[in-house]
Amino acid sequence: MNNLLCLMFHSIDKDNLAHRYAIAEHLFDEFVKNIKKKSYYSIDTRDLNNNIDNAAIHLSFDDGAVSDLEIASKILLKHKLKATFFVTTSYIGTPGYMTWGQVQELKQKGFDIQSHSHSHKLLATLSKKEIVQDLKMAKNMIEQKLGSPVEALSLPGGSINRKVLEAALQTGHKYIFTSVPKLNIFSQGNVFHRILIKQNTKVDNLKKILVMDERYLKKEQNKYYIRKAIKAIITPKIYHYFWKKYYKDKVNN
Numbered sequence: 001m002n003n004l005l006c007l008m009f010h011s012i013d014k015d016n017l018a019h020r021y022a023i024a025e026h027l028f029d030e031f032v033k034n035i036k037k038k039s040y041y042s043i044d045t046r047d048l049n050n051n052i053d054n055a056a057i058h059l060s061f062d063d064g065a066v067s068d069l070e071i072a073s074k075i076l077l078k079h080k081l082k083a084t085f086f087v088t089t090s091y092i093g094t095p096g097y098m099t100w101g102q103v104q105e106l107k108q109k110g111f112d113i114q115s116h117s118h119s120h121k122l123l124a125t126l127s128k129k130e131i132v133q134d135l136k137m138a139k140n141m142i143e144q145k146l147g148s149p150v151e152a153l154s155l156p157g158g159s160i161n162r163k164v165l166e167a168a169l170q171t172g173h174k175y176i177f178t179s180v181p182k183l184n185i186f187s188q189g190n191v192f193h194r195i196l197i198k199q200n201t202k203v204d205n206l207k208k209i210l211v212m213d214e215r216y217l218k219k220e221q222n223k224y225y226i227r228k229a230i231k232a233i234i235t236p237k238i239y240h241y242f243w244k245k246y247y248k249d250k251v252n253n
């Protein structure tokens, strides 16, 4: 039984940290150096069919921010690390996000491009038919534009239920990535949990994550479930509205 550590990032900023999930470039560089120090080798979703051992790490970037190409890819290449970029197709070409040309450039650099849905709506709030439509649209667009298969899906806002899982599998996604901060027992199915690295993640915290410190991870899980409970109380739609408003406003500044 192997543990696979999956880390989840969003945008990386040079100086002004507009989005609460954005991390500073120097900090990202520091994180990457620590990952290398631990002798991890990185995999992307195209390696998931192969044998994976404890030394593997999966790095992913959600949403498709322009910093994926302009900052993240450069630092990753410098340190010879692979990564998966999950793009939201309706965001492509809008302010703060990559254009299709830039997504293609990222692919040409060897990176793995997969789906983060079309609309970024919380999928569990939609009907099965709507989920299927949304996921199909994103998958088809990426496959047509890039000419490479989309087999992995990162769930917007980590929103998941049985309907979402069924729709994801039905539309040809083999691997589903959540936002639950847990380790993955690799032999258990095709759902992968990811630990969110955000603005207030300190290098010391990352070091704890990299040694899979159980106490730290448990604390992160508790925080995640509390946030989820709050979301459930105020209804996911309202939560998402505020989250998106905050996010868009900041990114567009």
Ligand SMILES: [Zn+2]
Pocket: 062, 063, 116, 120, 156, 157
């Ligand atoms: Zn997202």
